[in-house]
Amino acid sequence: MTRTEQTSAASPVSQEAAGGFLHIDLAALASNWRTLRDSAGGAEAAAVVKADAYGTGIEQAVPALAKAGCRTFFVAHLSEAIRVRAVAADATIYVLNGLFPGTPSVYLQHDLRPVLGSFEEIEEWAAFCRAQGHKHAAAIHVDTGMNRLGLTVSEGLRLQDRTELKDFETALLMSHFVSAEESGNPINLRQIEAFKAVRETLPQVPASLANSSGIFLKEKPHFDLVRPGYALYGGNPLPDQDNPMSPVVGLEARIVQLRWVEEDDTVGYNARWLALGRRRIATLSIGYADGYPRSASARGKSGEELLAGQVVVAGRLCPFAGNVSMDLITVDVTDIPEKDLKRGDTVTVIGDTLTVDEVGRRAGTIGYEILTNLGRRYARIYGGRQG
Ligand SMILES: *Cc1c(COP(=O)(O)O)cnc(C)c1O
Numbered sequence: 388m389t390r391t392e393q394t395s396a397a398s399p400v401s402q403e404a405a406g407g408f409l410h411i412d413l414a415a416l417a418s419n420w421r422t423l424r425d426s427a428g429g430a431e432a433a434a435v436v437k438a439d440a441y442g443t444g445i446e447q448a449v450p451a452l453a454k455a456g457c458r459t460f461f462v463a464h465l466s467e468a469i470r471v472r473a474v475a476a477d478a479t480i481y482v483l484n485g486l487f488p489g490t491p492s493v494y495l496q497h498d499l500r501p502v503l504g505s506f507e508e509i510e511e512w513a514a515f516c517r518a519q520g521h522k523h524a525a526a527i528h529v530d531t532g533m534n535r536l537g538l539t540v541s542e543g544l545r546l547q548d549r550t551e552l553k554d555f556e557t558a559l560l561m562s563h564f565v566s567a568e569e570s571g572n573p574i575n576l577r578q579i580e581a582f583k584a585v586r587e588t589l590p591q592v593p594a595s596l597a598n599s600s601g602i603f604l605k606e607k608p609h610f611d612l613v614r615p616g617y618a619l620y621g622g623n624p625l626p627d628q629d630n631p632m633s634p635v636v637g638l639e640a641r642i643v644q645l646r647w648v649e650e651d652d653t654v655g656y657n658a659r660w661l662a663l664g665r666r667r668i669a670t671l672s673i674g675y676a677d678g679y680p681r682s683a684s685a686r687g688k689s690g691e692e693l694l695a696g697q698v699v700v701a702g703r704l705c706p707f708a709g710n711v712s713m714d715l716i717t718v719d720v721t722d723i724p725e726k727d728l729k730r731g732d733t734v735t736v737i738g739d740t741l742t743v744d745e746v747g748r749r750a751g752t753i754g755y756e757i758l759t760n761l762g763r764r765y766a767r768i769y770g771g772r773q774g
Contacts, residue, residue: 405766406672406714408733410637411443414771416619417455419632423615424456426602426631430609433459435598435616437467437483442678442761443620443635445470447769452619453478461502461614465490468499481526481559485536491515495523500558504528504537506549513551526559527592529585531578533565543585559612560585560592567600568626575601579608586610599624603631622754623744630742636758638737638765640673640698642730643715654717655709659686666708667721669700671734674714677762679736683750684710689719696749699735701727 402408424432434457440448449460449471459479462468468482479500486494486501486508492515494501503509503525516523527546530537538546546552562582566572579596586594593611599618601608603625615624623630646668654660654668666689675681683696685707696707696716701723708719720728737746743754750757 400764400766402766402768405641405764406643407638407640407677407736407762407765409761409765409767410639411447411767411769412633412635412637412771413447413451413769415621415633415635416443416448417451417771419619419621419635420452420455420457420615422631422633423599423602423613423618427597427613428607428609431459431612432457433461433595433612433614434619435461435614436471437461437463437616438759439467441616441620441622441755441758443758444767444769446474447772449474449478451772459612461616465493465499469497472497472499479558483528483536485528486511495519500524500526502526502528502559502561504530506538506542509549509551513554516555522554522556524556524558526561527557529560529562529582531562531581531585532574533563537562540581540585544588546585547588557589557592559595560589561595561614564596564598564601567598567604568624570600570604570625570627575604575608576606579606582608582610617755617758620758621743622758623742626744630744634738634742636737636743636761637735638761639733640671640716640736642669642728642732642734643672644670645720645728645730646670653709655684656712657710659684660709660717661688663689665721666719667723667725668708669705669718669720669728669734671698671716671718671736672714673716673736673762674712676713677764678757678760679711679716679762680750680752680756680760681711682752683707683746686710689721694749694751696746697741699739699741704740705734 434452461481463484468480481500485504528537529543595612596608597613599615618624618632621635648662652662685693685695687693697704705718705720708717747754747757
């Protein structure tokens with residue numbers, strides 16, 4: 388496997404001009420896809436690449452996944468599907484967020500498939516196909532518990548009576564887990580049972596239920612196709628166990644300034660962090676405008692254990708000090724020998740023990756939100772590009 392480090396053509400930020408460096412390992416992404424495929428009991432493994440492939444970049448992630456053997460992609464928006472089509476000419480592409488009125492011709496123009504989630508959407512797609520004289524493919528989404536998107540289960544059980552189903556190709560029947568990352572949650576089994584009941588009414592249609600965590604449930608609800616997203620990008624699909632996935636995303640930030648603050652000094656906006664003694668502060672060139680959540684701010688006193696952000700500096704975890712600003716984060720680096728740090732050095736923001744899951748937890752959110760907010764001011768460095 389060749390390993391080339393190159394800056395993305397899509398990234399307008401050069402390395403010398405950047406405050407942070409976002410490393411995206413496309414070989415790890417491909418390897419995670421293979422791991423998930425091999426965990427899916429022979430079902431086809433698709434890839435969910437919505438939200439710019441969870442922040443990693445559609446234009447880079449999709450070709451890497453296609454090269455690994457992935458043939459089916461899911462996005463949330465039609466605009467994202469058009470971007471996927473531009474880099475994956477032969478792929479099957481589904482748009483999860485349903486069909487807006489008047490848009491079927493856009494689907495046809497780019498050879499995309501809507502995920503239909505109501506009888507109204509089904510009627511519009513069927514009417515479009517009748518007018519076109521061709522049975523274009525679409526998926527049907529049945530809501531088995533989220534109460535968000537899709538036909539109700541009772542509507543799903545009546546699907547085979549709908550005459551419009553003759554007018555298009557139902558290429559996939561799908562539903563989505565509410566809590567698959569909680570393997571013991573009884574809602575998983577209820578959803579699996581409801582989905583199976585709907586599926587029995589359309590036995591010839593391929594079926595799909597599992598997201599990343601769903602693939603690992605003991606019930607093995609793999610059906611014909613699995614739809615992993617988060618785990619592809621290195622997120623842990625098994626929150627209480629060791630992560631079976633390889634990290635894909637790494638983030639470094641540069642130190643703009645190092646300074647000593649005195650006892651009783653405060654750091655940052657609104658003076659929310661107090662130095663109980665002389666402390667050394669490193670100011671990093673990254674902030675909430677780069678997608679690092681302000682909710683990871685450290686409000687308290689030096690030396691206190693706070694559920695707040697951390698970075699790895701010269702091999703050691705160092706805690707945030709004060710509020711996360713728009714463009715800057717301040718970190719307490721008193722424990723690092725002065726000679727080991729200088730202006731311009733980089734620290735690890737995501738990487739080592741600071742996984743995307745851990746960064747999310749320390750910000751009071753989930754790793755998904757960390758990935759999908761990854762900012763636009765980083766130099767993006769794609770590693771592990773093949774071919
Ligand atoms: C986002 C999404 C997925 C992927 O979920 P992960 O938890 O990221 O694996 C699968 N299916 C649907 C319908 C989704 O919206």
